[in-house]
Amino acid sequence: MxxxxxxxxxxxxxxxxxxxxxxxxxxxxxxxxxxxxxxxxxxxxxxxxxxxxxxxxxxxxxxxxxxxxxxxxxxxxxxxxxxxxxxxxxxxxxxxxxxxxxxxxxxxxxxxxxxxxxxxxxxxxEKVVEETTSGLRIDRNQYAVFSGDNEITLPKKEFELLALLMSKPGNIFTREIILDTVWGSDIVVGDRTIDVHIRKLREKIGDHYIKTVKGVGYKVVI
Amino acid sequence: MxxxxxxxxxxxxxxxxxxxxxxxxxxxxxxxxxxxxxxxxxxxxxxxxxxxxxxxxxxxxxxxxxxxxxxxxxxxxxxxxxxxxxxxxxxxxxxxxxxxxxxxxxxxxxxxxxxxxxxxxxxxxEKVVEETTSGLRIDRNQYAVFSGDNEITLPKKEFELLALLMSKPGNIFTREIILDTVWGSDIVVGDRTIDVHIRKLREKIGDHYIKTVKGVGYKVVI
DNA sequence: AAAAAGATTAAGGTTAACTTAATACAGGTT
DNA sequence: AACCTGTATTAAGTTAACCTTAATCTTTTT
Incomplete structure (x- = not known):
């Protein structure tokens, strides 16, 4: 349907x-x-x-x-x-x-x-909360992410980046899509900017949640 | 016709x-x-x-x-x-x-x-998800392949090669077509390059999925 | 048996991503 | 206004993954 x-x-x-x-x-x-x-x-x-x-x-x-x-x-x-x-x-x-x-x-x-x-x-x-079986949870209303029990506060860009990845856990997001969605298609920032934000995210939520697919993009493990 | x-x-x-x-x-x-x-x-x-x-x-x-x-x-x-x-x-x-x-x-x-x-x-x-009766599944959104239950992450070229073969399971793909599709018609790489990628694929997903037809090309078994 | 095609392995070069540090910028506070 | 604090972005050097080739071995075909 x-x-x-x-x-x-x-x-x-x-x-x-x-x-x-x-x-x-x-x-x-x-x-x-x-x-x-x-x-x-x-x-x-x-x-x-x-x-x-x-x-x-x-x-x-x-x-x-x-x-x-x-x-x-x-x-x-x-x-x-x-x-x-x-x-x-x-x-x-x-x-x-x-x-x-x-x-x-x-x-x-x-x-x-x-x-x-x-x-x-x-x-x-009503479903602003998204959760993976690996234990990562995001709540768009609270503007908060949880790794297991502890809440992690993220700045705007980092949150939006994670929110995008979490909008389809398991799905791959290319750098192009990430830039278009998080930064906007008319704003020009370098590719390294994404790397650094990914790095900060991993630092805060843990390394194992975000997976790099070289030459393609990033995804959140289910 | x-x-x-x-x-x-x-x-x-x-x-x-x-x-x-x-x-x-x-x-x-x-x-x-x-x-x-x-x-x-x-x-x-x-x-x-x-x-x-x-x-x-x-x-x-x-x-x-x-x-x-x-x-x-x-x-x-x-x-x-x-x-x-x-x-x-x-x-x-x-x-x-x-x-x-x-x-x-x-x-x-x-x-x-x-x-x-x-x-x-x-x-x-191409379909986003393609699956063979032999138990090999590919999901282009996730950029992932599954052999039975376990997910296997593949690097770009290997994934694209498998994705091509999986676009029509059972069909044979000649080396020429593979080169044109995966590498592009203007990029020149040797024939051995395909072999090596096939080898890597077989190593990761198992030997039985990809069949060589000598003098012709490769195919994925249905 | 020889030739052709493919398989296998290891090694090199290349590219993409990671990391760190420095700078720029914004918001809030004194 | 000057200062502080936290965030965003860029730059540069490093690391790691990947791709390709070359050399050798094996299988298939003629």
């Missing part, structure tokens, strides 16, 4: 690219170009996840999100906000209109897909 | 050379010199594979590719991009408009042919 995605964005080009790529991945996709239309489609289509541009004419993403959350039928749908990088994030996040994830544009289709899958996989807000 | 190829390139000379060589190999060839024409021919001809120059006037390869993928009838056709060497590859690959292979020009006709044959043989997209 394919997962249903509703894309809401006022730019037809972006819609087209994302739609194509999501469908290739096996998603069932519908689209809308403004908030009003989005609500209508959501009502009839009842998607699993809605990807929502924050900035839109007529009814913007935040308004749409609030309205969606007020409809009983649509209360449990996952909502991912698309925001332009550098946009006043606090305004959106602080508002807490009920989004489950914030994704910054520009984003490569590949990366978007992996974020959406991660969201669907962990089922949104 | 001959395989049907559609060549789309704005340079008549290149078209002529490739057409001649492909026909000599038994392919059924049609051509087009721009994207619009390409779509039209594709619609009527319904080729097995389309070879598409990225840089073209009017409608470029990427646009054409996206449009092709939007037509139900043509969704499963294989698409190979021709790109000039040194061209900003990331722009193309990152865009992920749905190509099945990227081939850099200049390319020798016989190399192109072997690439196309490889593509047609494995039917383009």
């Amino acid at each position: 394919n997962k249903k995605v509703l894309l809401v964005d006022d730019e037809p080009d972006i819609i087209a690219i994302l739609k194509y790529n999501l469908e290739k991945e096996g998603f069932d996709v519908r689209t809308a170009t403004n908030g009003k239309e989005g609500i209508a489609v959501a009502n009839e289509f009842v998607p699993d996840i809605i990807v929502l541009d924050v900035m839109m004419p007529e009814m913007d993403g935040i308004e749409m999100c609030i309205e969606l959350r007020s409809l009983p039928k649509l209360q449990n749908i996952l909502i991912a906000f698309l925001t332009a990088r550098g946009e006043d994030y606090s305004q959106i996040a602080g508002f807490d209109s009920g989004a489950d994830d914030y994704i910054t544009k520009p984003i490569k289709p590949r990366v978007l897909i992996s974020r959406l899958k991660a969201l669907l996989r962990r089922g949104g807000v | 001959n395989k049907k190829v559609l060549l789309v390139d704005d340079e008549p000379d290149i078209i002529a050379i490739l057409k001649y060589n492909l026909e000599k190999e038994g392919f059924d060839v049609r051509t087009a010199t721009n994207g619009k024409e390409g779509i039209a021919v594709a619609n009527e001809f319904v080729p097995d594979i389309i070879v598409l120059d990225v840089m073209m006037p009017e409608m470029d390869g990427i646009e054409m590719c996206i449009e092709l993928r939007s037509l139900p009838k043509l969704q499963n056709i294989l698409i190979a991009f021709l790109t000039a060497r040194g061209e900003d590859y990331s722009q193309i690959a990152g865009f992920d408009s749905g190509a099945d292979d990227y081939i850099t020009k200049p390319i020798k006709p016989r190399v192109l042919i072997s690439r196309l044959k490889a593509l047609l043989r494995r039917g383009g997209v």
